[in-house]
Amino acid sequence: MNDGPSRIGVVGCGLMGAGIAEICARAGLDVLVAVSGPSSVDRARRRVADSLSRLADKGKIDREEADAAARRIRITSALEDFADREFVFESVTENETTKAEVFTALDGVLRDSDAILATNTSSLPIVRLAKATRRPERVIGTHFFNPVPVLPLVEVTASLLTSEETLHTTEALLTGPLGKQVIRSRDRAGFIVNALLVPYLLSAVRMVESGHATAEEIDTGMTLGCAHPIGPLRLIDLIGVDTLTQVASGLYEEYRDPVYSVPPLLARMADGGLLGRKSGQGFYAYPS
Known part of the structure; x- marks a missing residue:
């Protein structure tokens, strides 16, 4: 080699x-x-x-x-x-x-x-x-x-x-x-990117869950107000609701920090097969 x-x-x-x-x-x-x-x-x-x-x-x-x-x-x-x-x-x-x-x-x-x-x-x-x-x-x-x-x-x-x-x-x-x-x-759960990204994504889910704002409003705010290329809820649909749930669970297991705890809405979506783009339905619908 x-x-x-x-x-x-x-x-x-x-x-x-x-x-x-x-x-x-x-x-x-x-x-x-x-x-x-x-x-x-x-x-x-x-x-x-x-x-x-x-x-x-x-x-x-x-x-x-x-x-x-x-x-x-x-x-x-x-x-x-x-x-x-x-x-x-x-x-x-x-x-x-x-x-x-x-x-x-x-x-x-x-x-x-x-x-x-x-x-x-x-x-x-x-x-x-x-x-x-x-x-x-x-x-x-x-x-x-x-x-x-x-x-x-x-x-x-x-x-x-x-x-x-x-x-x-x-x-x-x-x-x-x-x-x-x-x-x-370093060999820490979430490494660099997900250790920072996951709390942001979970916070967006909690805003939807509490009725604070809709998925569309949150995504528009972050794309037009913060110049993000994609909003957090659309990004979750791209990553996969199941994948985010697994990653967040691993982070919570390591750090025991509430910012990494999986919101009930996200857990129920994973249970119901509403996984995002891969299943055709997540926070948004993706017709075939």
């Missing part, structure tokens, strides 16, 4: 996983994506192909580049196929047990003892995921932002057990071929 990893694995092909796979393929890297089962393979392939096609349609990349990137991505439902991977991005649901199970499985599959395991968590302690493996010094956090191909930032979080070599290799991959900008965060 002296020249940097070229065989990349991505576990999970939701919005974040697909975006990570896409930017790796566009960088000329060999990408293997793992999905949950055989029935998800075609759906994952379509998601990546559609995203590349949209970029070509908008003139962001040419059609030949889009086709070449698509050819660099293979999809599998078997983690055993990851044996030759040098660097693996995990991007499954924001659940510590699920992520730890993935890390344990990958640890048993990867042949290269120097292979790095990176988690795209936005709130979970990196050190606890590292301890699910026999290579804790090769585990690191890489928190991308949605949409991955567009937003330039990645929060890189080394645990107390992460080696300097792992940190440097990861940052070189992100800032080099992947073209991202990196900020370092």
Whole structure:
């Protein structure tokens, strides 16, 4: 791995996983994506192909580049196929047990003892995921932002057990071929961005819940009054009500600060499947 990893694995092909796979393929890297089962393979392939096609349609990349990137991505439902991977991005649901199970499985599959395991968590302690493996010094956090191909930032979080070599290799991959900008965060729930962002989003939910203002009024106030590119309630719909609920719960568990407590309205929306854009209904409706 002296020249940097070229065989990349991505576990999970939701919005974040697909975006990570896409930017790796566009960088000329060999990408293997793992999905949950055989029935998800075609759906994952379509998601990546559609995203590349949209970029070509908008003139962001040419059609030949889009086709070449698509050819660099293979999809599998078997983690055993990851044996030759040098660097693996995990991007499954924001659940510590699920992520730890993935890390344990990958640890048993990867042949290269120097292979790095990176988690795209936005709130979970990196050190606890590292301890699910026999290579804790090769585990690191890489928190991308949605949409991955567009937003330039990645929060890189080394645990107390992460080696300097792992940190440097990861940052070189992100800032080099992947073209991202990196900020370092300590291994604390929420890292930098979510530790600041989540209380703001939850405050907006509480304003709706109390009848203080409507979602539209709050979002208009923050976009036109504070020059935010998107209002907090529309941002929650983009992130996913379920994802925000999980992240906020993790922050509250760590800090026990009421600013991170999940408002009842948000919890009931998550229970009812009103998840935002992904379900078609959140604080706003998203017709098909």
